[in-house]
Amino acid sequence: MSPASVRAGNLIRQWMEDAGLRTWVDHLGNVHGRVEGLNASAQALLIGSHLDTVVDAGIFDGSLGIITAISALKVLKSTGKLGKLKRPVEVIAFSDEEGVRFQSTFLGSAALAGILPVSALRVSDKSGVTVLDALRENSIDIAEESLLQLKYDPASVWGYIEVHIEQGPVLEWVGFPLGVVQGIAGQTRLKVTVRGSQGHAGTVPMSMRQDPMTAAAELIVLLERLCKHPKDFLSYDGRSNCSTLESLSSSLVCTVGEISSWPSASNVIPGEVTFTVDLRAIDDAGRETVLYELSNQLYQICEKRSVSCIVERKHDANAVMCDADLSSQLKSASYAALKRMTGATQHEIPVIMSGAGHDAMAMSHLTKVCSLLCRLNNLRK
Numbered sequence: 001m002s003p004a005s006v007r008a009g010n011l012i013r014q015w016m017e018d019a020g021l022r023t024w025v026d027h028l029g030n031v032h033g034r035v036e037g038l039n040a041s042a043q044a045l046l047i048g049s050h051l052d053t054v055v056d057a058g059i060f061d062g063s064l065g066i067i068t069a070i071s072a073l074k075v076l077k078s079t080g081k082l083g084k085l086k087r088p089v090e091v092i093a094f095s096d097e098e099g100v101r102f103q104s105t106f107l108g109s110a111a112l113a114g115i116l117p118v119s120a121l122r123v124s125d126k127s128g129v130t131v132l133d134a135l136r137e138n139s140i141d142i143a144e145e146s147l148l149q150l151k152y153d154p155a156s157v158w159g160y161i162e163v164h165i166e167q168g169p170v171l172e173w174v175g176f177p178l179g180v181v182q183g184i185a186g187q188t189r190l191k192v193t194v195r196g197s198q199g200h201a202g203t204v205p206m207s208m209r210q211d212p213m214t215a216a217a218e219l220i221v222l223l224e225r226l227c228k229h230p231k232d233f234l235s236y237d238g239r240s241n242c243s244t245l246e247s248l249s250s251s252l253v254c255t256v257g258e259i260s261s262w263p264s265a266s267n268v269i270p271g272e273v274t275f276t277v278d279l280r281a282i283d284d285a286g287r288e289t290v291l292y293e294l295s296n297q298l299y300q301i302c303e304k305r306s307v308s309c310i311v312e313r314k315h316d317a318n319a320v321m322c323d324a325d326l327s328s329q330l331k332s333a334s335y336a337a338l339k340r341m342t343g344a345t346q347h348e349i350p351v352i353m354s355g356a357g358h359d360a361m362a363m364s365h366l367t368k369v370c371s372l373l374c375r376l377n378n379l380r381k
Contacts, residue, residue, distance in 0.1 A: 001029060001134035005095070008051050012066060012093045019074035020082050021091065026150055027142035029095035029135065030108040035073065037085030043158035044088035046367070050097030050108070050359055058165070060376065065163040066093045087158060094359050101125045101134075109362035114151030118144045157367040159326055162360045164373055170352055171375040177338070179350040180331045181371035184361050185251060186284045186319035188291060190277040192219065192298070196307040198263070198271030212273040213261060215305045220256050222297055223277060226290065227254035233293050247283040251353050252290065254279045282319050282353050320361050323368035327351075330370050 009031045013023045016033030023033045031051070034044070049065025069091040076082040094108035102123045110116035121132045121144055135142055171179050196212035226233050230248040255278040261270040279294075281287040295311060302309035334349050352373065360369040 001095075001138050001140075002101070005029075005052060006138055009093065009095070012051060012070075015067075015070050016091060019070050020077040021070075021073065025140070026111075027135070027140055027146065028108050028111045028150060029138070029140060030112065031093040031095075032090060033070065033073075033092075034088060034090040035082055035085065036088050037083065039086065040088060042087040043156060044090050045158050046090050046092060046160045046363070047162070048090075048092035048094060048160075048359065049162050049164060050094040052094075052096055052098050052100065054098050054100055058376070060165045061167075062094075062097060062164070064165055064374065066091065068163045097359050102131055104131075105357070106359060106362040107131070109359035111147065111150045112152050113362045113364075113366040114148070115362060115365050116147065118147055121147065152366055154366055159323065160360060160363040160367050160369045161326070161330070162358055162363075162369070162371045164354075164356075164358055164371065165376050166352075166373040167356050167376075171350070171373065172377060174350055176347075176350050176375065178334055178372055178374045179352040180327050180334065181322050181354045181373055182327070182351050183282050183319055183321040184354045184357060184371075185253075185280040185282050186287050187278065187280045187315065187317045187357065188287060188313060189315035190279070190291075191312045191314050192216075192275050192277060193310040193312075194219070194273045194302065194307055195310075196271060196273075196305075197269070199269040201267040201269055204269060209269060210306045211269055212307050213270050215302060215307045215309075216259070216273040216275055218301055218305075219298055219309075220259075220275065222301065223254050223256065223294065226294060226297070227252050227279070230286075230290060233297075234289060244283055244286040244289065248281055248286045248290065251282040251355075252280070252286070253355055276314075280355050284319050287319075317357065317361065320364045320369065322360075322370045326368055326370035330372055334372065 009025065009029065012031050016023045021033030021035050023031070025031050047069040050062035051066060053061040073082060073089065073091065096107035097105060097109065099105035102125055104120055104123050107116065107120060122130050124130045194212035194216045196215065197210040199209065230252055231245050234245060256275050257278060259273065259275040262272045263270065279287060279290065298309055298311065331349050354371065354373060358371065360371050363369050
């Protein structure tokens with residue numbers, strides 16, 4: 001609901017209308033464009049992505065999925081086939097997937113999927129403006145009791161497709177312009193606080209220190225080792241099995257993105273160090289196994305170093321598996337399109353995991369989903 005996002009929504013709506021779609025903006029700022037086809041009462045195919053992005057994410061983040069959908073329907077309009085679709089097709093530009101302003105992801109898609117709590121409308125930004133305030137400032141009036149009315153009837157929806165940039169190097173590495181998504185990784189975010197004994201950098205002997213910074217450094221290196229080589233840490237017992245370990249070996253990623261110390265002075269042994277952990281895997285059971293092992297190892301290191309550790313789980317999202325039939329159709333279409341474009345017989349279209357979350361995660365609570373990831377450097381050509 002920034003001035004820029006409102007302008008973007010208006011422009012997308014114009015493009016939708018130019019493609020022959022009936023348009024509207026709902027009470028959470030999602031922009032919709034729909035064509036009914038031959039049977040308006042049939043289940044609708046939803047295609048979309050988000051119109052917002054994060055700082056320095058690039059011009060294709062989110063917007064690619066919207067533009068490709070509108071472009072495809074515009075081609076059908078120009079060839080006289082738009083009205084001959086067997087089912088309704090609806091393009092949705094979701095208003096807020098990233099959560100940049102309100103730190104609440106999937107606002108737009110979660111509302112349509114029926115999983116957005118009413119409390120989300122009362123979340124405020126750094127200036128104290130709530131989601132409700134921001135909507136009303138832009139002449140979108142929504143009452144808390146009417147939020148549930150945004151939810152789509154699952155019986156009216158056939159499926160959801162999302163096209164997105166890959167946001168990673170895998171497709172470039174294998175030499176393919178696109179890949180079909182097998183699933184979206186589950187995610188856990190932790191906040192780890194390590195407390196020791198603050199002291200003067202020049203007067204406390206090394207043997208007498210309880211330094212939370214060096215303890216945090218060892219914990220971070222442990223995390224890297226665990227996530228690079230999970231088989232070295234996890235055993236074949238009730239908490240782990242062969243298939244889980246195999247899945248973790250190919251999908252597990254762990255990141256420490258923030259670290260801070262107090263009092264943060266060059267000549268002071270810190271009294272407290274805090275860092276974040278972002279842990280993702282396609283296997284939810286495997287992710288929990290890694291978290292269990294990480295917790296055990298973490299507390300052992302803290303005890304050995306005579307510091308205290310507090311681990312807080314800040315965010316959890318389960319993995320989402322894409323629908324096999326939809327993905328198969330998307331894979332066949334991709335194969336045919338690449339063959340037409342290049343004139344050569346293509347190898348098998350790669351099936352990859354998406355480590356980044358997308359609106360498809362929220363929409364999976366409403367309907368079956370599938371996704372196509374595109375290689376970024378192909379788009380820049």
